[in-house]
Amino acid sequence: MKLDVRPLTPDRWPDLETLFGSRGCSVARGCWCMFYRRSGAQSAPQGVRRADFNRRQLRALVDSGTSPGLIGYRGRVPVGWISLGPREQYQKLARSPVMKPVDDQAVWSIVCFVVPAAYRRQGVAAALLARGIAWARKQGVRMLEAYPVDRAGTPRDDSLWFGTASMFERAGFTEVARRKPTRPVVRKSLRRS
Numbered sequence: 141m142k143l144d145v146r147p148l149t150p151d152r153w154p155d156l157e158t159l160f161g162s163r164g165c166s167v168a169r170g171c172w173c174m175f176y177r178r179s180g181a182q183s184a185p186q187g188v189r190r191a192d193f194n195r196r197q198l199r200a201l202v203d204s205g206t207s208p209g210l211i212g213y214r215g216r217v218p219v220g221w222i223s224l225g226p227r228e229q230y231q232k233l234a235r236s237p238v239m240k241p242v243d244d245q246a247v248w249s250i251v252c253f254v255v256p257a258a259y260r261r262q263g264v265a266a267a268l269l270a271r272g273i274a275w276a277r278k279q280g281v282r283m284l285e286a287y288p289v290d291r292a293g294t295p296r297d298d299s300l301w302f303g304t305a306s307m308f309e310r311a312g313f314t315e316v317a318r319r320k321p322t323r324p325v326v327r328k329s330l331r332r333s
Contacts, residue, residue, distance in 0.1 A: 143214060143264065145271035147207035148221075153199060155211055155218040164257030167301060172198045173208060173223045176251050179231040210275060212268050214259075221254040222268040224276065227285065239287045242317045242325055248276050250286040252301040265303055269311050277330045284328045286313065291322050 148156055160168040172194035184193035201208055208229075212220035227249045233239045250272060253265045276284055290305035305315075305324055313326035 143212040143219065143267045143271065145210050145212045145268060145275070147275070148202055148209050148211055149207060150203055152211055153202060155213075156221065159211065159218040159221055159254060159256065162256035162258070164260070165254055168221070168252075168254040170194070173221075173252060174198055176230040176232045177201075179235065210268065210272055212264060212271070219256065219259040220264040220268050221252075222250065222265075222272045223252045224248055224250045224272050224284075238320045238323045239325065240319075242285075242327075245283060247283040247285040247327070248279075248281045250284060250303070253303050254301065265300075266307050266310070269303065269307060273311065273328065273330065281330055284313070284330060285316075286326050287323060288326060289322060290324055 146152060159165065160172070170191045172191065174194040174197050177197075184190045198208065206225075206229075208225055209221055209223040211218050212222075225248060227233060227241070227247050230249050230251055233249060233251075234241065250269070253268060255264045255268075273284060286303060286308055288303045288305040288308050289300060302323075305326070308326045308328075311328065313328040315324045316327050317325040319325070
């Protein structure tokens with residue numbers, strides 16, 4: 141799968157809205173990649189739906205100059221999203237029994253993938269991962285970490301926002317911890333090319 145992959149910036153925000161609004165992306169429409177960025181439950185203001193609150197918070201993050209992930213395009217059509225960044229930006233990871241820190245090494249975390257139903261099983265997530273690795277390397281990142289799903293059989297699509305263990309293994313990640321049978325913690329050391 142050949143994709144043009146770009147960091148999410150304010151001018152690309154409409155593309156993320158299109159992507160998250162696509163069929164098969166209902167989890168993304170509710171979360172807006174904010175769930176792991178918070179340490180505890182954060183209520184939306186009265187009268188504001190949680191999804192709208194999350195969307196506004198992600199938009200504010202992007203407008204502040206932070207790029208919380210990358211959008212993959214086939215031509216001009218947005219077909220996928222990968223959320224990645226410094227582990228400390230994902231506050232909930234510190235409290236997660238499955239994804240808590242393995243050690244005190246500085247890492248960037250890959251937290252989720254969003255691929256609309258129409259583009260699944262075409263290599264979009266693997267292409268996003270490859271480009272995410274390259275982008276992180278250019279940012280000077282030394283270590284990437286992820287928390288994929290490792291299940292026998294074919295997992296349901298709606299449980300794969302973490303990616304599959306086999307996809308990460310093919311990209312050169314190795315398991316460094318496993319606190320739940322189906323959820324390894326994997327890492328890849330990055331060297332400047």
